[in-house]
Amino acid sequence: MGRSACCDVNGLKKGPWTEEEDEKLVKYMERYGGGGGGRSGISWRQVPKLAGLKRCGKSCRLRWTNYLRPDIKRGNLSHQEEQTIINLHALVGNKWSAIASNLPGRTDNEIKNFWNTHLKKKLLRMGIDPVAHTPITTPHNHHISTTATSTLPPQLLAATYNNLMSNYTTPWDWALLQSLNSVHAIQIVSEILRGQGLVISNSTTPTPTATNSYDHYPYILGMEMEAAVANYYNYLLGSPPSSSTSVPDHQLVYHHGHGLGYDYADLTMINRHSNCPQDTSLDNTTTATSHYYHHDEYSSKFAIANMKAPSSTDDDHKMQNELYHDQQGGHHHHHQLPVLVSAATSPYVVTSTHDTANDLIAGMDDDHQEATNEQSYWKRHIMDIE
DNA sequence: AAATGAGGCAACCGCCCCGTG
DNA sequence: GCACGGGGCGGTTGCCTCATT
Incomplete structure:
Protein backbone atom coordinates (compact mmCIF):
# COMPACT_ATOMS: atom_id res chain seq x y z
CA MET A 1 0.00 0.00 0.00
CA GLY A 2 2.89 2.28 -0.56
CA ARG A 3 2.71 5.71 -1.87
CA SER A 4 2.69 6.02 -5.59
CA ALA A 5 5.98 6.94 -7.17
CA CYS A 6 6.39 10.64 -7.60
CA CYS A 7 7.14 10.16 -11.26
CA ASP A 8 3.85 8.44 -11.90
CA VAL A 9 2.31 11.84 -12.35
CA ASN A 10 1.30 12.24 -15.97
CA GLY A 11 3.59 14.10 -18.28
CA LEU A 12 6.75 13.75 -16.24
CA LYS A 13 9.76 12.44 -18.06
CA LYS A 14 11.79 9.42 -16.98
CA GLY A 15 15.02 7.87 -18.11
CA PRO A 16 18.36 9.36 -19.05
CA TRP A 17 18.82 13.09 -18.74
CA THR A 18 19.55 15.15 -21.79
CA GLU A 19 22.17 17.87 -21.99
CA GLU A 20 19.48 20.55 -22.05
CA GLU A 21 17.88 19.17 -18.93
CA ASP A 22 21.21 19.06 -17.16
CA GLU A 23 21.88 22.61 -18.19
CA LYS A 24 18.54 23.79 -16.84
CA LEU A 25 19.04 22.06 -13.54
CA VAL A 26 22.60 23.28 -13.13
CA LYS A 27 21.58 26.83 -13.93
CA TYR A 28 18.79 26.67 -11.43
CA MET A 29 20.88 25.11 -8.72
CA GLU A 30 23.72 27.55 -9.23
CA ARG A 31 21.33 30.42 -8.90
CA TYR A 32 19.02 29.26 -6.15
CA GLY A 33 20.61 26.20 -4.60
CA GLY A 34 17.19 24.73 -4.00
CA GLY A 35 16.13 21.50 -2.44
CA GLY A 36 17.55 19.97 0.70
CA GLY A 37 14.52 20.34 2.88
CA GLY A 38 13.84 23.95 2.32
CA ARG A 39 16.68 25.81 3.98
CA SER A 40 16.43 27.93 0.92
CA GLY A 41 12.69 27.82 1.23
CA ILE A 42 12.43 25.64 -1.86
CA SER A 43 11.75 21.93 -1.71
CA TRP A 44 12.96 19.45 -4.27
CA ARG A 45 9.40 19.00 -5.37
CA GLN A 46 9.36 22.61 -6.48
CA VAL A 47 12.69 22.50 -8.24
CA PRO A 48 11.53 21.03 -11.57
CA LYS A 49 8.68 23.49 -11.78
CA LEU A 50 10.89 26.47 -11.14
CA ALA A 51 13.71 25.16 -13.30
CA GLY A 52 11.41 24.44 -16.19
CA LEU A 53 11.89 20.70 -16.16
CA LYS A 54 9.37 17.98 -16.82
CA ARG A 55 10.82 15.80 -14.12
CA CYS A 56 9.83 14.91 -10.62
CA GLY A 57 11.69 16.48 -7.72
CA LYS A 58 13.21 13.23 -6.74
CA SER A 59 14.69 12.69 -10.15
CA CYS A 60 16.17 16.18 -10.00
CA ARG A 61 17.68 15.58 -6.59
CA LEU A 62 19.24 12.33 -7.74
CA ARG A 63 20.62 13.83 -10.89
CA TRP A 64 22.09 16.70 -8.94
CA THR A 65 23.57 14.77 -6.03
CA ASN A 66 24.91 11.89 -8.08
CA TYR A 67 26.08 13.60 -11.21
CA LEU A 68 25.81 17.35 -11.61
CA ARG A 69 27.02 18.60 -8.25
CA PRO A 70 30.19 20.62 -8.82
CA ASP A 71 32.19 18.90 -6.11
CA ILE A 72 31.76 15.46 -7.63
CA LYS A 73 35.07 13.76 -8.18
CA ARG A 74 35.34 12.10 -11.55
CA GLY A 75 37.53 9.27 -12.68
CA ASN A 76 38.62 5.97 -11.24
CA LEU A 77 38.76 5.45 -7.55
CA SER A 78 42.26 5.49 -6.17
CA MET A 126 40.80 -13.51 -3.40
CA GLY A 127 38.80 -16.05 -1.46
CA ILE A 128 37.27 -13.51 0.83
CA ASP A 129 33.62 -13.43 1.70
CA PRO A 130 32.57 -9.90 0.74
CA VAL A 131 29.75 -9.88 3.24
CA ALA A 132 31.49 -11.19 6.33
CA HIS A 133 34.96 -10.07 5.23
CA THR A 134 36.36 -13.36 6.33
CA PRO A 135 38.35 -15.87 4.35
CA ILE A 136 36.29 -18.42 2.52
CA THR A 137 37.46 -21.88 3.45
CA THR A 138 38.95 -23.61 0.47
CA PRO A 139 40.52 -26.89 1.47
CA HIS A 140 42.63 -27.22 -1.65
CA ASN A 141 45.88 -25.74 -2.64
CA HIS A 142 47.34 -24.90 0.66
CA HIS A 143 49.48 -26.82 3.05
CA ILE A 144 48.22 -24.88 6.01
CA SER A 145 44.61 -25.35 5.21
CA THR A 146 44.93 -29.08 5.08
CA THR A 147 46.76 -29.34 8.33
CA ALA A 148 44.78 -27.01 10.49
CA THR A 149 41.23 -25.91 10.68
CA SER A 150 40.71 -22.72 12.54
CA THR A 151 38.92 -22.99 15.80
CA LEU A 152 38.84 -19.26 16.21
CA PRO A 153 35.53 -17.51 16.61
CA PRO A 154 34.46 -15.92 13.33
CA GLN A 155 34.30 -12.43 14.78
CA LEU A 156 37.91 -12.70 15.83
CA LEU A 157 38.94 -13.78 12.38
CA ALA A 158 36.90 -10.97 10.95
CA ALA A 159 38.50 -8.44 13.22
CA THR A 160 41.92 -9.74 12.38
CA TYR A 161 41.26 -9.79 8.72
CA ASN A 162 39.88 -6.28 8.83
CA ASN A 163 42.99 -5.16 10.57
CA LEU A 164 45.08 -6.70 7.88
CA MET A 165 43.07 -5.05 5.17
CA SER A 166 43.26 -1.71 6.87
CA ASN A 167 46.98 -1.78 6.12
CA TYR A 168 49.32 0.80 7.47
CA THR A 169 46.96 3.66 7.98
CA THR A 170 45.17 2.09 10.89
CA PRO A 171 46.87 1.00 14.07
CA TRP A 172 47.05 -2.69 14.56
CA ASP A 173 44.84 -3.97 17.32
CA TRP A 174 47.53 -4.90 19.73
CA ALA A 175 45.18 -5.56 22.57
CA LEU A 176 43.38 -8.12 20.52
CA LEU A 177 46.47 -9.88 19.36
CA GLN A 178 48.18 -9.88 22.68
CA SER A 179 45.21 -11.65 24.13
CA LEU A 180 45.98 -14.60 21.91
CA ASN A 181 48.50 -17.31 22.39
CA SER A 182 50.98 -17.99 19.65
CA VAL A 183 49.10 -20.93 18.24
CA HIS A 184 46.02 -18.81 17.72
CA ALA A 185 48.08 -16.03 16.32
CA ILE A 186 49.58 -18.32 13.76
CA GLN A 187 46.19 -19.73 13.04
CA ILE A 188 44.97 -16.29 12.21
CA VAL A 189 47.85 -15.72 9.90
CA SER A 190 47.19 -18.98 8.16
CA GLU A 191 43.56 -18.07 7.69
CA ILE A 192 44.51 -14.77 6.22
CA LEU A 193 46.98 -16.33 3.89
CA ARG A 194 44.51 -18.88 2.76
CA GLY A 195 42.06 -16.07 2.16
CA GLN A 196 44.58 -14.42 -0.10
CA GLY A 197 44.93 -17.59 -2.10
CA LEU A 198 48.61 -17.46 -1.45
CA VAL A 199 50.33 -20.71 -2.24
CA ILE A 200 53.14 -21.31 0.12
CA SER A 201 55.91 -23.62 -0.81
CA ASN A 202 58.56 -25.24 1.29
CA SER A 203 60.87 -25.16 -1.63
CA THR A 204 64.21 -23.57 -1.08
CA THR A 205 64.07 -21.82 -4.37
CA PRO A 206 62.06 -18.68 -5.03
CA THR A 207 58.39 -19.46 -5.37
CA PRO A 208 56.92 -17.74 -8.40
CA THR A 209 53.42 -18.48 -7.25
CA ALA A 210 53.88 -16.57 -4.08
CA THR A 211 55.53 -13.63 -5.71
CA ASN A 212 52.82 -13.62 -8.30
CA SER A 213 50.26 -13.44 -5.58
CA TYR A 214 52.05 -10.48 -4.25
CA ASP A 215 51.93 -8.90 -7.64
CA HIS A 216 48.24 -9.50 -7.91
CA TYR A 217 47.50 -7.89 -4.61
CA PRO A 218 50.14 -5.26 -4.33
CA TYR A 219 48.30 -3.34 -1.67
CA ILE A 220 48.76 -6.16 0.75
CA LEU A 221 52.18 -5.10 1.79
CA GLY A 222 54.22 -7.47 3.76
CA MET A 223 53.03 -10.48 1.87
CA GLU A 224 56.51 -11.88 2.02
CA MET A 225 56.47 -11.78 5.73
CA GLU A 226 53.13 -13.45 5.78
CA ALA A 227 54.51 -16.17 3.64
CA ALA A 228 57.40 -16.54 5.99
CA VAL A 229 55.01 -16.77 8.88
CA ALA A 230 53.02 -19.39 7.11
CA ASN A 231 56.09 -21.43 6.46
CA TYR A 232 56.99 -21.20 10.04
CA TYR A 233 53.58 -22.43 10.86
CA ASN A 234 54.16 -25.39 8.64
CA TYR A 235 57.44 -25.88 10.37
CA LEU A 236 55.75 -25.98 13.74
CA LEU A 237 53.27 -28.48 12.46
CA GLY A 238 55.92 -30.99 11.72
CA SER A 239 57.43 -30.20 8.38
CA PRO A 240 60.56 -28.35 9.38
CA PRO A 241 63.14 -27.53 6.80
CA SER A 242 65.98 -29.99 6.89
CA SER A 243 69.31 -29.01 8.32
CA SER A 244 70.79 -29.14 4.86
CA THR A 245 68.42 -26.50 3.66
CA SER A 246 70.46 -23.65 2.42
CA VAL A 247 69.46 -20.08 2.91
CA PRO A 248 69.34 -18.36 -0.41
CA ASP A 249 71.45 -15.41 -1.27
CA HIS A 250 68.69 -13.04 -2.08
CA GLN A 251 66.65 -13.21 1.01
CA LEU A 252 64.90 -9.95 1.39
CA VAL A 253 62.05 -9.04 3.58
CA TYR A 254 60.84 -5.90 2.00
CA HIS A 255 58.33 -3.53 3.45
CA HIS A 256 57.52 0.06 2.86
CA GLY A 257 58.48 2.58 5.46
CA HIS A 258 55.57 2.93 7.75
CA GLY A 259 55.51 2.32 11.40
CA LEU A 260 58.03 1.17 13.87
CA GLY A 261 56.56 -1.90 15.38
CA TYR A 262 59.91 -3.39 16.21
CA ASP A 263 63.25 -2.41 15.00
CA TYR A 264 65.78 -4.39 13.10
CA ALA A 265 67.61 -5.46 16.17
CA ASP A 266 64.99 -8.00 16.99
CA LEU A 267 65.12 -9.62 13.66
CA THR A 268 68.85 -9.70 13.67
CA MET A 269 69.14 -11.18 17.09
CA ILE A 270 66.56 -13.76 16.36
CA ASN A 271 68.39 -14.74 13.27
CA ARG A 272 71.55 -15.19 15.18
CA HIS A 273 70.44 -16.86 18.33
CA SER A 274 67.51 -19.07 17.61
CA ASN A 275 68.10 -22.78 17.52
CA CYS A 276 67.23 -23.23 13.94
CA PRO A 277 69.36 -25.00 11.42
CA GLN A 278 69.39 -22.02 9.13
CA ASP A 279 70.99 -19.71 11.60
CA THR A 280 74.55 -20.18 10.60
CA SER A 281 74.04 -19.80 6.94
CA LEU A 282 71.71 -16.89 7.41
CA ASP A 283 74.32 -15.15 9.47
CA ASN A 284 76.59 -15.47 6.52
CA THR A 285 74.12 -13.92 4.21
CA THR A 286 73.23 -11.07 6.52
CA THR A 287 76.78 -9.90 6.53
CA ALA A 288 76.41 -8.99 2.91
CA THR A 289 75.43 -5.38 2.70
CA SER A 290 73.06 -5.93 -0.15
CA HIS A 291 70.83 -8.00 2.09
CA TYR A 292 68.87 -6.33 4.76
CA TYR A 293 65.64 -6.41 6.58
CA HIS A 294 63.36 -3.53 6.49
CA HIS A 295 61.09 -4.22 9.35
CA ASP A 296 57.93 -2.30 9.93
CA GLU A 297 54.59 -2.27 11.57
CA TYR A 298 53.21 -4.70 9.09
CA SER A 299 55.54 -7.52 9.77
CA SER A 300 55.35 -6.87 13.45
CA LYS A 301 51.67 -7.53 13.21
CA PHE A 302 52.71 -11.11 13.12
CA ALA A 303 55.15 -10.89 15.90
CA ILE A 304 52.16 -11.22 18.02
CA ALA A 305 51.96 -13.55 20.87
CA ASN A 306 55.05 -13.07 22.92
CA MET A 307 56.25 -9.63 22.08
CA LYS A 308 55.51 -6.36 23.65
CA ALA A 309 53.49 -3.75 21.88
CA PRO A 310 55.50 -0.90 20.44
CA SER A 311 56.20 1.83 22.87
CA SER A 312 55.33 5.41 22.24
CA THR A 313 58.70 6.49 20.99
CA ASP A 314 61.35 4.86 18.90
CA ASP A 315 64.01 5.32 21.52
CA ASP A 316 61.90 3.75 24.20
CA HIS A 317 61.23 0.96 21.90
CA LYS A 318 64.82 0.32 21.11
CA MET A 319 65.55 0.32 24.79
CA GLN A 320 62.85 -2.25 25.33
CA ASN A 321 64.37 -4.43 22.74
CA GLU A 322 67.80 -4.15 24.25
CA LEU A 323 66.38 -4.84 27.66
CA TYR A 324 64.53 -7.85 26.46
CA HIS A 325 67.61 -9.12 24.78
CA ASP A 326 69.57 -8.75 28.01
CA GLN A 327 66.86 -10.43 30.01
CA GLN A 328 67.18 -13.44 27.79
CA GLY A 329 70.85 -13.65 28.52
CA GLY A 330 71.68 -12.26 25.17
CA HIS A 331 69.76 -15.00 23.46
CA HIS A 332 66.45 -15.21 21.81
CA HIS A 333 64.81 -18.51 21.33
CA HIS A 334 62.20 -19.14 18.80
CA HIS A 335 59.79 -20.32 21.45
CA GLN A 336 59.87 -16.88 22.90
CA LEU A 337 59.53 -15.08 19.63
CA PRO A 338 57.81 -17.64 17.54
CA VAL A 339 56.64 -15.68 14.62
CA LEU A 340 59.53 -13.51 13.80
CA VAL A 341 61.80 -16.48 13.93
CA SER A 342 59.94 -17.59 10.90
CA ALA A 343 61.65 -14.95 8.92
CA ALA A 344 64.88 -16.67 9.64
CA THR A 345 63.83 -20.27 9.58
CA SER A 346 61.56 -20.10 6.65
CA PRO A 347 62.87 -21.36 3.37
CA TYR A 348 60.48 -18.99 1.73
CA VAL A 349 62.37 -16.66 -0.50
CA VAL A 350 61.54 -13.32 -1.85
CA THR A 351 63.74 -12.00 -4.54
CA SER A 352 63.91 -8.44 -5.55
CA THR A 353 65.26 -6.58 -8.49
CA HIS A 354 66.47 -3.95 -6.09
CA ASP A 355 70.18 -4.13 -5.52
CA THR A 356 70.57 -1.80 -2.66
CA ALA A 357 68.63 -0.57 0.27
CA ASN A 358 68.69 2.90 -1.16
CA ASP A 359 66.77 1.84 -4.22
CA LEU A 360 63.92 0.84 -2.03
CA ILE A 361 64.12 3.60 0.44
CA ALA A 362 64.19 6.19 -2.30
CA GLY A 363 60.70 5.08 -3.18
CA MET A 364 59.33 5.70 0.25
CA ASP A 365 57.97 9.15 0.23
CA ASP A 366 56.44 9.82 3.59
CA ASP A 367 58.87 7.96 5.71
CA HIS A 368 61.96 8.49 3.72
CA GLN A 369 63.92 9.99 6.54
CA GLU A 370 62.52 7.62 9.08
CA ALA A 371 63.39 4.67 6.95
CA THR A 372 66.85 5.98 6.38
CA ASN A 373 67.34 6.35 10.09
CA GLU A 374 66.08 2.88 10.66
CA GLN A 375 68.44 1.53 8.12
CA SER A 376 71.43 3.27 9.62
CA TYR A 377 70.46 2.00 13.01
CA TRP A 378 70.21 -1.48 11.68
CA LYS A 379 73.54 -1.30 9.95
CA ARG A 380 75.22 0.01 13.06
CA HIS A 381 73.67 -2.72 15.06
CA ILE A 382 74.84 -5.44 12.76
CA MET A 383 78.33 -4.03 12.83
CA ASP A 384 78.25 -4.01 16.63
CA ILE A 385 77.32 -7.63 16.74
CA GLU A 386 79.91 -8.58 14.26
C1' DA B 1 30.02 -7.94 -40.44
C1' DA B 2 26.43 -9.38 -37.50
C1' DA B 3 24.85 -11.54 -33.35
C1' DT B 4 25.39 -12.40 -28.75
C1' DG B 5 26.96 -11.85 -24.08
C1' DA B 6 28.98 -9.49 -20.22
C1' DG B 7 30.01 -5.66 -17.59
C1' DG B 8 29.36 -1.00 -16.05
C1' DC B 9 26.64 2.51 -14.48
C1' DA B 10 22.89 6.05 -14.35
C1' DA B 11 18.45 6.19 -12.96
C1' DC B 12 14.32 4.43 -10.92
C1' DC B 13 11.52 2.16 -7.25
C1' DG B 14 9.81 1.56 -2.94
C1' DC B 15 10.64 1.53 1.85
C1' DC B 16 12.04 4.05 5.93
C1' DC B 17 12.90 7.92 8.92
C1' DC B 18 11.80 12.13 10.70
C1' DG B 19 9.76 16.66 11.06
C1' DT B 20 5.43 19.00 11.23
C1' DG B 21 0.74 20.05 12.19
C1' DG C 1 -0.44 9.88 19.55
C1' DC C 2 -1.33 9.93 14.76
C1' DA C 3 -1.33 11.02 9.82
C1' DC C 4 1.02 13.05 6.24
C1' DG C 5 4.68 14.43 3.23
C1' DG C 6 9.54 15.30 2.00
C1' DG C 7 13.91 13.61 1.73
C1' DG C 8 17.24 9.89 2.13
C1' DC C 9 18.72 5.36 1.37
C1' DG C 10 19.59 0.68 -0.47
C1' DG C 11 18.15 -2.56 -3.94
C1' DT C 12 17.21 -3.24 -8.58
C1' DT C 13 16.51 -2.36 -13.42
C1' DG C 14 17.56 -1.56 -17.96
C1' DC C 15 20.25 0.88 -21.28
C1' DC C 16 24.69 1.46 -23.32
C1' DT C 17 29.25 0.04 -24.61
C1' DC C 18 32.62 -3.12 -25.61
C1' DA C 19 34.44 -7.77 -26.23
C1' DT C 20 33.83 -12.18 -28.10
C1' DT C 21 32.11 -15.61 -31.22
Missing part, protein backbone atom coordinates in the same frame (compact mmCIF):
# COMPACT_ATOMS: atom_id res chain seq x y z
CA HIS A 79 43.83 2.59 -4.38
CA GLN A 80 43.43 4.46 -1.14
CA GLU A 81 39.75 5.08 -1.80
CA GLU A 82 39.26 1.46 -2.69
CA GLN A 83 40.90 0.42 0.53
CA THR A 84 38.76 2.82 2.50
CA ILE A 85 35.63 1.37 0.98
CA ILE A 86 36.66 -2.16 1.87
CA ASN A 87 37.53 -1.18 5.39
CA LEU A 88 34.39 0.77 5.97
CA HIS A 89 32.25 -1.88 4.39
CA ALA A 90 33.72 -4.37 6.81
CA LEU A 91 32.67 -2.07 9.59
CA VAL A 92 29.25 -0.85 8.54
CA GLY A 93 28.14 -3.11 5.71
CA ASN A 94 26.05 -1.71 2.87
CA LYS A 95 25.72 1.74 4.38
CA TRP A 96 26.75 3.43 1.18
CA SER A 97 26.00 6.92 2.31
CA ALA A 98 28.03 6.41 5.46
CA ILE A 99 30.92 5.11 3.40
CA ALA A 100 30.55 7.94 0.92
CA SER A 101 30.74 10.52 3.67
CA ASN A 102 34.32 9.40 4.20
CA LEU A 103 35.23 9.81 0.57
CA PRO A 104 35.02 13.45 -0.47
CA GLY A 105 33.55 13.92 -3.91
CA ARG A 106 32.24 10.39 -4.18
CA THR A 107 28.57 9.53 -4.06
CA ASP A 108 26.85 6.67 -2.36
CA ASN A 109 25.57 5.52 -5.73
CA GLU A 110 29.02 5.45 -7.22
CA ILE A 111 30.42 3.53 -4.30
CA LYS A 112 27.54 1.11 -4.36
CA ASN A 113 28.09 0.51 -8.06
CA PHE A 114 31.81 0.15 -7.61
CA TRP A 115 31.31 -2.32 -4.84
CA ASN A 116 28.84 -4.42 -6.79
CA THR A 117 30.76 -4.43 -10.04
CA HIS A 118 34.36 -4.51 -8.87
CA LEU A 119 35.16 -4.94 -5.24
CA LYS A 120 32.77 -7.74 -4.49
CA LYS A 121 34.19 -9.81 -7.30
CA LYS A 122 37.71 -8.90 -6.40
CA LEU A 123 37.27 -10.09 -2.85
CA LEU A 124 35.64 -13.28 -4.04
CA ARG A 125 38.54 -13.92 -6.36
